[in-house]
Amino acid sequence: MAMQTVREGLFSAPQTSWWTAFGSQPLAPESLAGDSDSFAGVKVGSVGETGQRVDKQSNSATHLAFSLGDVKSPRLVPKPHGATFSMQSPCLELGFSQPPIYTKYPYGEQQYYGVVSAYGSQSRVMLPLNMETEDSTIYVNSKQYHGIIRRRQSRAKAAAVLDQKKLSSRCRKPYMHHSRHLHALRRPRGSGGRFLNTKSQNLENSGTNAKKGDGSMQIQSQPKPQQSNSQNSEVVHPENGTMNLSNGLNVSGSEVTSMNYFLSSPVHSLGGMVMPSKWIAAAAAMDNGCCNFKT
Amino acid sequence: MTDEDRLLPIANVGRLMKQILPSNAKISKEAKQTVQECATEFISFVTCEASEKCHRENRKTVNGDDIWWALSTLGLDNYADAVGRHLHKYREAERERTEHNKGSNDSGNEKETNTRSDVQNQSTKFIRVVEKGSSSSAR
Numbered sequence: 001m002a003m004q005t006v007r008e009g010l011f012s013a014p015q016t017s018w019w020t021a022f023g024s025q026p027l028a029p030e031s032l033a034g035d036s037d038s039f040a041g042v043k044v045g046s047v048g049e050t051g052q053r054v055d056k057q058s059n060s061a062t063h064l065a066f067s068l069g070d071v072k073s074p075r076l077v078p079k080p081h082g083a084t085f086s087m088q089s090p091c092l093e094l095g096f097s098q099p100p101i102y103t104k105y106p107y108g109e110q111q112y113y114g115v116v117s118a119y120g121s122q123s124r125v126m127l128p129l130n131m132e133t134e135d136s137t138i139y140v141n142s143k144q145y146h147g148i149i150r151r152r153q154s155r156a157k158a159a160a161v162l163d164q165k166k167l168s169s170r171c172r173k174p175y176m177h178h179s180r181h182l183h184a185l186r187r188p189r190g191s192g193g194r195f196l197n198t199k200s201q202n203l204e205n206s207g208t209n210a211k212k213g214d215g216s217m218q219i220q221s222q223p224k225p226q227q228s229n230s231q232n233s234e235v236v237h238p239e240n241g242t243m244n245l246s247n248g249l250n251v252s253g254s255e256v257t258s259m260n261y262f263l264s265s266p267v268h269s270l271g272g273m274v275m276p277s278k279w280i281a282a283a284a285a286m287d288n289g290c291c292n293f294k295t
Numbered sequence: 296m297t298d299e300d301r302l303l304p305i306a307n308v309g310r311l312m313k314q315i316l317p318s319n320a321k322i323s324k325e326a327k328q329t330v331q332e333c334a335t336e337f338i339s340f341v342t343c344e345a346s347e348k349c350h351r352e353n354r355k356t357v358n359g360d361d362i363w364w365a366l367s368t369l370g371l372d373n374y375a376d377a378v379g380r381h382l383h384k385y386r387e388a389e390r391e392r393t394e395h396n397k398g399s400n401d402s403g404n405e406k407e408t409n410t411r412s413d414v415q416n417q418s419t420k421f422i423r424v425v426e427k428g429s430s431s432s433a434r
Contacts, residue, residue, distance in 0.1 A: 144340075144370060147343065151343055
Protein backbone atom coordinates (compact mmCIF):
# COMPACT_ATOMS: atom_id res chain seq x y z
CA MET A 1 0.00 0.00 0.00
CA ALA A 2 1.02 3.59 -0.51
CA MET A 3 1.96 5.38 2.68
CA GLN A 4 4.64 7.59 4.12
CA THR A 5 6.03 8.18 7.57
CA VAL A 6 7.76 11.47 8.27
CA ARG A 7 9.40 10.16 11.42
CA GLU A 8 10.56 7.05 9.64
CA GLY A 9 12.06 9.19 6.89
CA LEU A 10 14.67 10.55 9.27
CA PHE A 11 16.16 7.10 9.73
CA SER A 12 15.70 5.87 6.19
CA ALA A 13 18.48 4.88 3.80
CA PRO A 14 19.70 7.38 1.18
CA GLN A 15 17.71 7.72 -1.99
CA THR A 16 18.25 5.05 -4.66
CA SER A 17 17.70 5.10 -8.39
CA TRP A 18 15.12 2.29 -8.25
CA TRP A 19 12.74 4.32 -6.08
CA THR A 20 13.37 7.59 -7.91
CA ALA A 21 11.52 6.27 -10.97
CA PHE A 22 8.28 6.19 -8.96
CA GLY A 23 8.75 9.66 -7.52
CA SER A 24 9.03 8.60 -3.88
CA GLN A 25 11.76 8.13 -1.32
CA PRO A 26 12.56 4.61 -0.13
CA LEU A 27 12.19 4.14 3.60
CA ALA A 28 13.71 0.67 3.93
CA PRO A 29 17.09 0.05 5.55
CA GLU A 30 19.99 -1.05 3.36
CA SER A 31 19.97 -4.51 4.89
CA LEU A 32 16.49 -5.17 3.38
CA ALA A 33 17.28 -3.83 -0.07
CA GLY A 34 17.67 -7.31 -1.53
CA ASP A 35 14.27 -8.51 -0.32
CA SER A 36 12.52 -5.27 -1.18
CA ASP A 37 13.18 -5.63 -4.91
CA SER A 38 10.92 -8.65 -5.41
CA PHE A 39 8.36 -7.28 -2.99
CA ALA A 40 8.24 -3.95 -4.82
CA GLY A 41 7.91 -5.81 -8.10
CA VAL A 42 4.74 -7.45 -6.89
CA LYS A 43 3.32 -4.21 -5.56
CA VAL A 44 4.16 -2.12 -8.60
CA GLY A 45 1.84 -4.17 -10.81
CA SER A 46 -1.17 -3.95 -8.55
CA VAL A 47 -0.68 -0.32 -7.55
CA GLY A 48 -0.12 0.61 -11.19
CA GLU A 49 -3.57 -0.65 -12.10
CA THR A 50 -5.10 1.37 -9.31
CA GLY A 51 -3.13 4.38 -10.48
CA GLN A 52 -4.60 4.05 -13.95
CA ARG A 53 -8.10 3.78 -12.54
CA VAL A 54 -7.52 6.80 -10.34
CA ASP A 55 -6.27 8.77 -13.33
CA LYS A 56 -9.45 8.01 -15.20
CA GLN A 57 -11.49 9.21 -12.26
CA SER A 58 -9.75 12.40 -11.22
CA ASN A 59 -7.47 13.35 -14.15
CA SER A 60 -4.69 14.04 -11.66
CA ALA A 61 -1.12 12.83 -11.47
CA THR A 62 -0.57 9.83 -9.26
CA HIS A 63 2.33 9.67 -6.85
CA LEU A 64 3.17 6.22 -5.62
CA ALA A 65 4.89 5.80 -2.28
CA PHE A 66 6.33 2.59 -0.87
CA SER A 67 7.23 1.78 2.69
CA LEU A 68 8.84 -1.48 3.73
CA GLY A 69 9.54 -2.94 7.13
CA ASP A 70 8.02 -0.46 9.53
CA VAL A 71 9.46 -2.18 12.57
CA LYS A 72 8.50 0.58 14.97
CA SER A 73 4.79 0.18 14.36
CA PRO A 74 3.08 -0.10 17.76
CA ARG A 75 0.02 -1.98 16.51
CA LEU A 76 0.62 -5.65 15.79
CA VAL A 77 -2.85 -7.14 15.88
CA PRO A 78 -3.55 -10.29 13.83
CA LYS A 79 -6.96 -10.26 12.15
CA PRO A 80 -8.22 -13.59 10.79
CA HIS A 81 -10.65 -13.18 7.90
CA GLY A 82 -12.56 -15.49 5.59
CA ALA A 83 -11.81 -16.15 1.95
CA THR A 84 -14.39 -13.59 0.84
CA PHE A 85 -12.53 -10.73 2.47
CA SER A 86 -9.16 -11.92 1.26
CA MET A 87 -10.54 -11.72 -2.26
CA GLN A 88 -12.16 -8.32 -1.78
CA SER A 89 -9.60 -6.66 0.46
CA PRO A 90 -6.83 -6.03 -2.12
CA CYS A 91 -9.15 -4.05 -4.38
CA LEU A 92 -10.77 -2.18 -1.51
CA GLU A 93 -7.48 -1.44 0.21
CA LEU A 94 -5.96 -0.16 -3.00
CA GLY A 95 -8.99 2.05 -3.44
CA PHE A 96 -8.13 3.77 -0.18
CA SER A 97 -4.61 4.56 -1.33
CA GLN A 98 -5.76 7.75 -3.04
CA PRO A 99 -6.46 9.99 0.01
CA PRO A 100 -3.08 9.40 1.72
CA ILE A 101 -1.35 10.30 -1.55
CA TYR A 102 -3.23 13.58 -1.66
CA THR A 103 -2.18 14.37 1.88
CA LYS A 104 1.41 14.41 0.70
CA TYR A 105 0.90 17.87 -0.78
CA PRO A 106 0.50 19.81 2.49
CA TYR A 107 3.30 17.64 4.00
CA GLY A 108 1.57 17.50 7.36
CA GLU A 109 3.10 15.60 10.23
CA GLN A 110 0.66 12.71 9.92
CA GLN A 111 1.87 9.23 10.72
CA TYR A 112 0.45 6.14 9.04
CA TYR A 113 1.37 3.08 11.01
CA GLY A 114 -1.82 1.07 11.39
CA VAL A 115 -1.33 -2.67 10.88
CA VAL A 116 -3.99 -4.88 9.29
CA SER A 117 -3.57 -8.46 8.15
CA ALA A 118 -5.84 -8.46 5.13
CA TYR A 119 -4.86 -11.89 3.84
CA GLY A 120 -5.64 -13.91 6.94
CA SER A 121 -2.08 -13.81 8.24
CA GLN A 122 -1.65 -14.96 11.82
CA SER A 123 1.73 -13.31 12.40
CA ARG A 124 2.15 -11.31 15.57
CA VAL A 125 5.63 -9.89 14.94
CA MET A 126 6.68 -7.72 12.02
CA LEU A 127 9.31 -9.87 10.30
CA PRO A 128 11.11 -9.10 7.03
CA LEU A 129 10.37 -12.63 5.78
CA ASN A 130 6.65 -11.82 5.53
CA MET A 131 7.38 -9.33 2.78
CA GLU A 132 8.35 -12.06 0.31
CA THR A 133 5.04 -13.91 0.51
CA GLU A 134 1.62 -12.77 -0.57
CA ASP A 135 0.44 -12.88 3.04
CA SER A 136 2.29 -9.70 3.87
CA THR A 137 0.74 -7.15 6.17
CA ILE A 138 -0.92 -4.04 4.82
CA TYR A 139 -0.39 -0.61 6.29
CA VAL A 140 -3.32 1.78 6.43
CA ASN A 141 -3.92 5.30 7.66
CA SER A 142 -4.09 5.23 11.44
CA LYS A 143 -7.15 7.48 11.35
CA GLN A 144 -8.99 4.96 9.22
CA TYR A 145 -7.97 1.86 11.17
CA HIS A 146 -11.00 1.70 13.45
CA GLY A 147 -13.34 2.57 10.61
CA ILE A 148 -11.97 -0.24 8.47
CA ILE A 149 -12.31 -2.74 11.32
CA ARG A 150 -15.88 -1.63 11.96
CA ARG A 151 -16.74 -1.88 8.26
CA ARG A 152 -15.36 -5.41 8.11
CA GLN A 153 -17.54 -6.49 11.02
CA SER A 154 -20.68 -4.96 9.50
CA ARG A 155 -19.83 -6.48 6.11
CA ALA A 156 -19.43 -9.91 7.70
CA LYS A 157 -22.77 -9.47 9.45
CA ALA A 158 -24.49 -8.51 6.20
CA ALA A 159 -22.90 -11.47 4.42
CA ALA A 160 -24.20 -13.83 7.12
CA VAL A 161 -27.72 -12.44 6.71
CA LEU A 162 -27.54 -12.93 2.95
CA ASP A 163 -26.35 -16.52 3.37
CA GLN A 164 -29.28 -17.28 5.66
CA LYS A 165 -31.72 -15.82 3.15
CA LYS A 166 -30.24 -17.90 0.35
CA LEU A 167 -30.66 -21.07 2.42
CA SER A 168 -34.23 -20.19 3.32
CA SER A 169 -35.13 -19.50 -0.30
CA ARG A 170 -34.44 -23.13 -1.23
CA CYS A 171 -37.56 -24.46 0.54
CA ARG A 172 -40.15 -22.98 -1.79
CA LYS A 173 -43.45 -21.78 -0.34
CA PRO A 174 -46.44 -23.84 -1.56
CA TYR A 175 -48.56 -20.74 -2.15
CA MET A 176 -48.34 -16.98 -1.79
CA HIS A 177 -51.88 -16.13 -0.66
CA HIS A 178 -53.99 -18.35 1.57
CA SER A 179 -57.32 -17.18 0.15
CA ARG A 180 -56.27 -18.02 -3.40
CA HIS A 181 -55.06 -21.37 -2.14
CA LEU A 182 -58.51 -22.12 -0.69
CA HIS A 183 -60.19 -21.04 -3.92
CA ALA A 184 -57.96 -23.38 -5.90
CA LEU A 185 -58.87 -26.24 -3.57
CA ARG A 186 -62.58 -25.68 -4.25
CA ARG A 187 -62.22 -25.65 -8.04
CA PRO A 188 -63.38 -28.83 -9.86
CA ARG A 189 -60.56 -30.88 -11.35
CA GLY A 190 -60.64 -33.29 -14.28
CA SER A 191 -58.63 -36.39 -15.07
CA GLY A 192 -54.95 -35.95 -14.29
CA GLY A 193 -55.62 -33.25 -11.73
CA ARG A 194 -55.95 -30.38 -14.19
CA PHE A 195 -58.60 -27.75 -13.60
CA LEU A 196 -61.77 -28.00 -15.69
CA ASN A 197 -61.78 -24.92 -17.90
CA THR A 198 -64.85 -23.10 -19.24
CA LYS A 199 -64.48 -24.49 -22.78
CA SER A 200 -65.04 -28.10 -21.73
CA GLN A 201 -68.10 -27.07 -19.71
CA ASN A 202 -69.61 -25.31 -22.76
CA LEU A 203 -69.12 -28.46 -24.86
CA GLU A 204 -71.08 -30.48 -22.31
CA ASN A 205 -73.88 -27.90 -22.39
CA SER A 206 -74.03 -27.98 -26.20
CA GLY A 207 -74.24 -31.80 -26.04
CA THR A 208 -77.24 -31.49 -23.75
CA ASN A 209 -78.92 -29.02 -26.10
CA ALA A 210 -78.58 -31.46 -29.00
CA LYS A 211 -80.93 -33.91 -27.30
CA LYS A 212 -83.90 -31.54 -27.61
CA GLY A 213 -86.20 -31.85 -30.66
CA ASP A 214 -85.84 -34.15 -33.65
CA GLY A 215 -85.83 -31.31 -36.18
CA SER A 216 -82.88 -29.60 -34.55
CA MET A 217 -81.06 -32.91 -34.51
CA GLN A 218 -81.40 -33.29 -38.25
CA ILE A 219 -80.34 -29.69 -38.81
CA GLN A 220 -77.20 -30.08 -36.67
CA SER A 221 -76.33 -33.40 -38.27
CA GLN A 222 -76.06 -31.91 -41.75
CA PRO A 223 -72.94 -29.74 -41.29
CA LYS A 224 -71.13 -32.54 -39.46
CA PRO A 225 -68.79 -34.82 -41.46
CA GLN A 226 -70.94 -37.87 -40.66
CA GLN A 227 -73.46 -37.16 -43.45
CA SER A 228 -72.31 -40.14 -45.53
CA ASN A 229 -72.74 -42.50 -42.58
CA SER A 230 -76.23 -41.26 -41.85
CA GLN A 231 -77.27 -41.51 -45.52
CA ASN A 232 -76.00 -45.08 -45.75
CA SER A 233 -77.92 -46.05 -42.66
CA GLU A 234 -81.10 -44.51 -44.03
CA VAL A 235 -80.79 -46.29 -47.36
CA VAL A 236 -79.91 -49.73 -45.99
CA HIS A 237 -82.10 -49.78 -42.87
CA PRO A 238 -85.09 -47.47 -43.23
CA GLU A 239 -86.81 -48.86 -40.15
CA ASN A 240 -83.78 -48.45 -37.83
CA GLY A 241 -82.70 -45.14 -39.36
CA THR A 242 -84.09 -43.02 -36.57
CA MET A 243 -82.52 -45.17 -33.89
CA ASN A 244 -79.11 -45.10 -35.55
CA LEU A 245 -79.25 -41.35 -35.96
CA SER A 246 -80.12 -40.84 -32.33
CA ASN A 247 -77.30 -43.13 -31.23
CA GLY A 248 -74.80 -41.32 -33.44
CA LEU A 249 -75.83 -37.92 -32.18
CA ASN A 250 -75.69 -38.97 -28.57
CA VAL A 251 -72.06 -40.06 -28.80
CA SER A 252 -70.97 -37.47 -31.37
CA GLY A 253 -67.77 -35.62 -30.64
CA SER A 254 -65.77 -38.72 -29.84
CA GLU A 255 -63.86 -40.29 -32.73
CA VAL A 256 -63.45 -43.64 -30.99
CA THR A 257 -67.21 -44.04 -30.55
CA SER A 258 -67.96 -43.16 -34.16
CA MET A 259 -65.42 -45.73 -35.36
CA ASN A 260 -67.09 -48.41 -33.23
CA TYR A 261 -70.45 -47.42 -34.72
CA PHE A 262 -69.05 -47.63 -38.25
CA LEU A 263 -67.49 -51.04 -37.65
CA SER A 264 -70.43 -52.57 -35.80
CA SER A 265 -73.25 -51.55 -38.18
CA PRO A 266 -72.40 -53.86 -41.16
CA VAL A 267 -71.61 -56.82 -38.90
CA HIS A 268 -74.89 -56.70 -36.96
CA SER A 269 -77.10 -55.70 -39.84
CA LEU A 270 -79.80 -58.29 -39.16
CA GLY A 271 -79.65 -58.63 -35.38
CA GLY A 272 -81.64 -55.80 -33.82
CA MET A 273 -81.31 -57.15 -30.29
CA VAL A 274 -77.48 -57.02 -30.25
CA MET A 275 -77.22 -53.27 -30.96
CA PRO A 276 -78.26 -51.92 -27.52
CA SER A 277 -75.91 -54.23 -25.62
CA LYS A 278 -73.02 -53.20 -27.88
CA TRP A 279 -73.65 -49.53 -27.26
CA ILE A 280 -74.06 -50.08 -23.53
CA ALA A 281 -70.66 -51.80 -23.47
CA ALA A 282 -69.14 -48.96 -25.48
CA ALA A 283 -70.63 -46.42 -23.09
CA ALA A 284 -69.26 -48.33 -20.12
CA ALA A 285 -65.82 -48.43 -21.73
CA MET A 286 -65.91 -44.73 -22.43
CA ASP A 287 -67.10 -43.99 -18.92
CA ASN A 288 -69.27 -41.19 -20.23
CA GLY A 289 -72.25 -40.67 -17.95
CA CYS A 290 -73.86 -38.08 -20.21
CA CYS A 291 -75.03 -40.70 -22.78
CA ASN A 292 -78.67 -41.80 -22.52
CA PHE A 293 -79.89 -44.40 -25.01
CA LYS A 294 -83.49 -43.98 -26.18
CA THR A 295 -85.71 -47.10 -25.81
CA MET B 296 -32.51 -7.78 -0.04
CA THR B 297 -30.09 -9.09 -2.64
CA ASP B 298 -26.53 -8.24 -3.55
CA GLU B 299 -27.68 -5.75 -6.14
CA ASP B 300 -29.70 -3.84 -3.55
CA ARG B 301 -26.56 -3.18 -1.57
CA LEU B 302 -24.69 -1.63 -4.52
CA LEU B 303 -25.06 1.64 -6.36
CA PRO B 304 -26.90 1.43 -9.70
CA ILE B 305 -24.31 0.40 -12.26
CA ALA B 306 -25.75 2.52 -15.08
CA ASN B 307 -25.23 5.70 -13.08
CA VAL B 308 -21.71 4.60 -12.14
CA GLY B 309 -20.92 4.01 -15.80
CA ARG B 310 -22.29 7.42 -16.76
CA LEU B 311 -20.14 9.13 -14.13
CA MET B 312 -17.07 7.28 -15.34
CA LYS B 313 -17.81 8.33 -18.90
CA GLN B 314 -18.05 12.02 -18.00
CA ILE B 315 -14.32 12.42 -17.40
CA LEU B 316 -13.09 10.17 -20.23
CA PRO B 317 -12.67 11.10 -23.90
CA SER B 318 -15.76 10.68 -26.03
CA ASN B 319 -14.29 7.73 -27.94
CA ALA B 320 -13.32 5.83 -24.78
CA LYS B 321 -15.04 2.57 -23.90
CA ILE B 322 -15.47 1.06 -20.44
CA SER B 323 -15.69 -2.68 -19.93
CA LYS B 324 -18.39 -4.32 -17.86
CA GLU B 325 -15.79 -5.55 -15.38
CA ALA B 326 -14.39 -2.05 -14.87
CA LYS B 327 -17.85 -0.68 -14.13
CA GLN B 328 -18.50 -3.46 -11.63
CA THR B 329 -15.18 -2.87 -9.89
CA VAL B 330 -15.74 0.87 -9.58
CA GLN B 331 -19.31 0.16 -8.47
CA GLU B 332 -18.04 -1.96 -5.59
CA CYS B 333 -15.30 0.53 -4.68
CA ALA B 334 -17.69 3.49 -4.65
CA THR B 335 -20.26 1.59 -2.62
CA GLU B 336 -17.66 0.54 -0.05
CA PHE B 337 -16.25 4.06 0.19
CA ILE B 338 -19.69 5.58 0.78
CA SER B 339 -20.49 2.93 3.37
CA PHE B 340 -17.12 3.57 5.04
CA VAL B 341 -17.72 7.31 5.39
CA THR B 342 -21.39 6.95 6.28
CA CYS B 343 -20.60 4.36 8.96
CA GLU B 344 -18.18 6.79 10.58
CA ALA B 345 -20.77 9.58 10.52
CA SER B 346 -23.47 7.26 11.84
CA GLU B 347 -21.19 6.20 14.68
CA LYS B 348 -20.79 9.84 15.71
CA CYS B 349 -24.56 10.37 15.65
CA HIS B 350 -25.02 7.23 17.72
CA ARG B 351 -22.57 8.51 20.34
CA GLU B 352 -24.40 11.83 20.54
CA ASN B 353 -27.83 10.13 20.75
CA ARG B 354 -29.00 11.65 17.48
CA LYS B 355 -30.98 9.90 14.77
CA THR B 356 -30.41 12.23 11.83
CA VAL B 357 -27.16 12.15 9.87
CA ASN B 358 -26.69 15.57 8.29
CA GLY B 359 -24.10 17.17 6.05
CA ASP B 360 -21.94 18.36 8.93
CA ASP B 361 -21.58 14.79 10.14
CA ILE B 362 -20.40 13.66 6.71
CA TRP B 363 -17.91 16.52 6.61
CA TRP B 364 -16.70 15.62 10.11
CA ALA B 365 -16.34 11.95 9.13
CA LEU B 366 -14.22 12.84 6.10
CA SER B 367 -12.00 15.05 8.25
CA THR B 368 -11.64 12.39 10.91
CA LEU B 369 -10.67 9.74 8.39
CA GLY B 370 -7.92 11.94 6.98
CA LEU B 371 -9.68 12.64 3.68
CA ASP B 372 -8.96 16.35 3.84
CA ASN B 373 -9.37 17.13 0.15
CA TYR B 374 -12.79 15.52 0.12
CA ALA B 375 -13.69 17.37 3.31
CA ASP B 376 -12.83 20.71 1.71
CA ALA B 377 -14.92 19.97 -1.37
CA VAL B 378 -17.87 18.75 0.70
CA GLY B 379 -17.62 21.83 2.92
CA ARG B 380 -17.78 24.19 -0.05
CA HIS B 381 -20.70 22.39 -1.67
CA LEU B 382 -22.55 22.19 1.65
CA HIS B 383 -22.13 25.94 2.04
CA LYS B 384 -23.46 26.56 -1.47
CA TYR B 385 -26.37 24.21 -0.84
CA ARG B 386 -27.36 26.01 2.34
CA GLU B 387 -27.13 29.39 0.63
CA ALA B 388 -29.44 28.09 -2.11
CA GLU B 389 -31.82 26.76 0.55
CA ARG B 390 -31.79 30.12 2.33
CA GLU B 391 -32.54 31.96 -0.92
CA ARG B 392 -35.36 29.55 -1.70
CA THR B 393 -36.76 30.05 1.81
CA GLU B 394 -36.66 33.82 1.43
CA HIS B 395 -38.33 33.46 -1.96
CA ASN B 396 -41.10 31.36 -0.40
CA LYS B 397 -41.75 33.47 2.66
CA GLY B 398 -44.55 31.24 3.86
CA SER B 399 -42.43 28.17 4.59
CA ASN B 400 -40.72 27.63 7.93
CA ASP B 401 -37.86 25.55 6.56
CA SER B 402 -34.60 27.07 7.78
CA GLY B 403 -32.39 24.91 5.59
CA ASN B 404 -31.93 22.02 7.99
CA GLU B 405 -32.85 18.53 6.90
CA LYS B 406 -36.18 17.16 8.03
CA GLU B 407 -36.59 14.42 10.59
CA THR B 408 -36.73 10.97 9.03
CA ASN B 409 -35.66 7.51 10.10
CA THR B 410 -32.04 6.49 9.91
CA ARG B 411 -32.29 4.23 6.89
CA SER B 412 -33.73 6.77 4.49
CA ASP B 413 -31.41 9.40 5.92
CA VAL B 414 -28.37 7.32 5.14
CA GLN B 415 -29.65 6.81 1.62
CA ASN B 416 -30.29 10.52 1.28
CA GLN B 417 -26.77 11.21 2.44
CA SER B 418 -25.45 8.75 -0.09
CA THR B 419 -27.45 10.49 -2.80
CA LYS B 420 -26.10 13.85 -1.73
CA PHE B 421 -22.58 12.51 -1.69
CA ILE B 422 -23.02 11.16 -5.20
CA ARG B 423 -24.14 14.59 -6.31
CA VAL B 424 -21.10 16.17 -4.65
CA VAL B 425 -18.80 13.68 -6.34
CA GLU B 426 -20.43 14.42 -9.65
CA LYS B 427 -19.93 18.15 -9.24
CA GLY B 428 -16.35 17.57 -8.14
CA SER B 429 -15.70 15.46 -11.21
CA SER B 430 -17.17 18.11 -13.47
CA SER B 431 -15.07 20.84 -11.88
CA SER B 432 -11.93 18.75 -12.13
CA ALA B 433 -12.65 18.05 -15.78
CA ARG B 434 -12.59 21.77 -16.47
